[in-house]
Amino acid sequence: MxxxxxxxxxxxxxxxxxxxxxxxxxxxxxxxxxxxxxxxxxxxxxxxxxxxxxxxxxxxxxxxxxxxxxxxxxxxxxxxxxxxxxxxxxxxxxxSATSRMTEAPGQFMVLYQHPKGSAHGSNNTNSMEHLLRDGCDASEILRALLDHAVWWTETHVLHVSGWPDVATVEKFENSLERVPGDWLRRIAVARDYTGIHRREAPEKTEPDSEKRL
CATH class of the missing domain: 3.30.70.100 (Alpha-Beta Plaits)
Incomplete structure (x- = not known):
């Protein structure tokens, strides 16, 4: 896996x-x-x-x-x-949910990438509504969204979104307007940490301070 x-x-x-x-x-x-x-x-x-x-x-x-x-x-x-x-x-x-998920209450990420020249275009807005099919209830789906960021390369746009559980992930995925050349990956989060909040950072040995970078 x-x-x-x-x-x-x-x-x-x-x-x-x-x-x-x-x-x-x-x-x-x-x-x-x-x-x-x-x-x-x-x-x-x-x-x-x-x-x-x-x-x-x-x-x-x-x-x-x-x-x-x-x-x-x-x-x-x-x-x-x-x-x-x-x-x-x-x-x-x-x-789907697995026994190897994080102990934090159901955290999932969806990575959705599409070409810049697709029907979704090169839209870099933080809104995800333009990714959803016409006729779906965008407000209901996006109400569950935990966080969202947009990144890109020269040729593609990547939407990184966080969701609380499998049900909300599936609701979002089923409402996506898929386009040629896109891909979607669902990630069950095992660790989530920052430079300040490091409780979930992997345990490791400190580097040898005498060695130069």
Missing amino acids: PYYTIFEGTVHPSKTSTSDKFYSTLAPHLRRQPGLVEEINYLNQNPHDSMLLSSWVSEEALTKWQTLPIHLRIQKAAREGVFSSFRIRLGWESE
């Missing part, structure tokens, strides 16, 4: 070059990491915001990446001096 990590972060404006250096250092290690399926970088209208979506063959494969010594050192440095804020959500791609 594929395992996903969704990293959304905002870099301090004065730390852009440091952030670029960290990513350039880590990227070759990430792409060689056993178990990586795919890695995609997204942007939004704030030049200091970015999102990295990666998928893995298993949670164990991701954990090995998270605890790689060079990754630990750069994570610590970035957390303390590069990002003004960030949020990380991790979980399994799932078609």
Whole structure:
């Protein structure tokens, strides 16, 4: 069962070059990491915001990446001096509730991506109503929405939305106006943490402070 990590972060404006250096250092290690399926970088209208979506063959494969010594050192440095804020959500791609879900009350994410040239266009608004079929009760469906962000690449737009349970996810998915070239993935969230609230951050060994990045 594929395992996903969704990293959304905002870099301090004065730390852009440091952030670029960290990513350039880590990227070759990430792409060689056993178990990586795919890695995609997204942007939004704030030049200091970015999102990295990666998928893995298993949670164990991701954990090995998270605890790689060079990754630990750069994570610590970035957390303390590069990002003004960030949020990380991790979980399994799932078609239904499973026993491996988070203990928090039913958190799900839906990743919906469509081409910029599709019927949905390149609309970067935070509203999701334009994604839904005509005639459906958008207000009822979106009332359950926990959070929503829009990201894009040069060719595609990605909507990342949070939902409280399977029923509301299915209601949203069944009301989507699907278009050619799109894809949809449902994620049962296992961990959700930020730079400040780290109760659900994976346990790990602190990096060797004597080693240089």
